Amino acid sequence: MMDIQVTKVGIVSCSGEERPEGTVCRLACRKVLDQLRPNETVTICLPLFIAGGEEERAFASKYPTITVDGCDKMCAAKATETLSGKPGQSLLVPEILKRHGLAVPAARRDYGPDEEPAVRAVAEEIAKAVDKTLEEA
Amino acid sequence: MDKITHKVVVLPCSGIGKTYGALARETAYELAERVRPDKTVLTCLPLLVINDPAAKKLVTENPVITIDGCPRDCARKSLEAAGGKASEACQAIKFYVAHKDLKPEGLAQLNEAGRKLAKLAAEDLAQTVDRLAAQEKT
Numbered sequence: 001m002m003d004i005q006v007t008k009v010g011i012v013s014c015s016g017e018e019r020p021e022g023t024v025c026r027l028a029c030r031k032v033l034d035q036l037r038p039n040e041t042v043t044i045c046l047p048l049f050i051a052g053g054e055e056e057r058a059f060a061s062k063y064p065t066i067t068v069d070g071c072d073k074m075c076a077a078k079a080t081e082t083l084s085g086k087p088g089q090s091l092l093v094p095e096i097l098k099r100h101g102l103a104v105p106a107a108r109r110d111y112g113p114d115e116e117p118a119v120r121a122v123a124e125e126i127a128k129a130v131d132k133t134l135e136e137a
Numbered sequence: 138m139d140k141i142t143h144k145v146v147v148l149p150c151s152g153i154g155k156t157y158g159a160l161a162r163e164t165a166y167e168l169a170e171r172v173r174p175d176k177t178v179l180t181c182l183p184l185l186v187i188n189d190p191a192a193k194k195l196v197t198e199n200p201v202i203t204i205d206g207c208p209r210d211c212a213r214k215s216l217e218a219a220g221g222k223a224s225e226a227c228q229a230i231k232f233y234v235a236h237k238d239l240k241p242e243g244l245a246q247l248n249e250a251g252r253k254l255a256k257l258a259a260e261d262l263a264q265t266v267d268r269l270a271a272q273e274k275t
Binding site for chain 2: 013014015016017018019022026027029030031034043044045046047048049050051052073075076078079082083108109110111
């Protein structure tokens, strides 16, 4: 049997428009996709699990997947597991910020230097999770 | 959860991969935080994807404006899958078509032109919000 080498990890982000944690989530995921692990990651818009077709719903079976959520409703983790496939790892923004001793930003938009430590801390944890996933694949 | 009366729900695209998704979200923030904070409320689109009861109640008992970022129409379709129907369904690109001098760019955050376009888009949608809110009162 031929071994298939896993080279990409799927990132599914909560969009969290209602809350600042959602904005941290989106910006951190984009930082991983664009800067920290651009060659090792792909993403999908979460609502495509419902609005898309079979190809989108097969996302978690095509890629080992990391979900990133902004609150304990865990929309990204639950939607991925229910509609696509069980995620390999599920990260939660408030837990990451707490571990790093960082406060949740107050605003939902217009992020700058004041919010950068929170975004960077979450992005670095996602990047570590990507590395771990690829090592174990 | 009690019904939030006389509020119009704004439901933007939640994509993180396209500029017009970012424009949809920024337009929703402009509406809910600056232009019509007293008449609108935002909700997270993924809450509908996981069938969250409070979010479903919110969007089925109040008028909803969906703002989509691409032709896949995730916001509108997710609303319909949750049992709701958009009072107004629009795509963010229409605002650029109306203001070709403001070319939005950026995925994580919009450029200056994109932010200006979102302000204009929200002001445009404010008339729809006023009309829907007035209908709710009657």
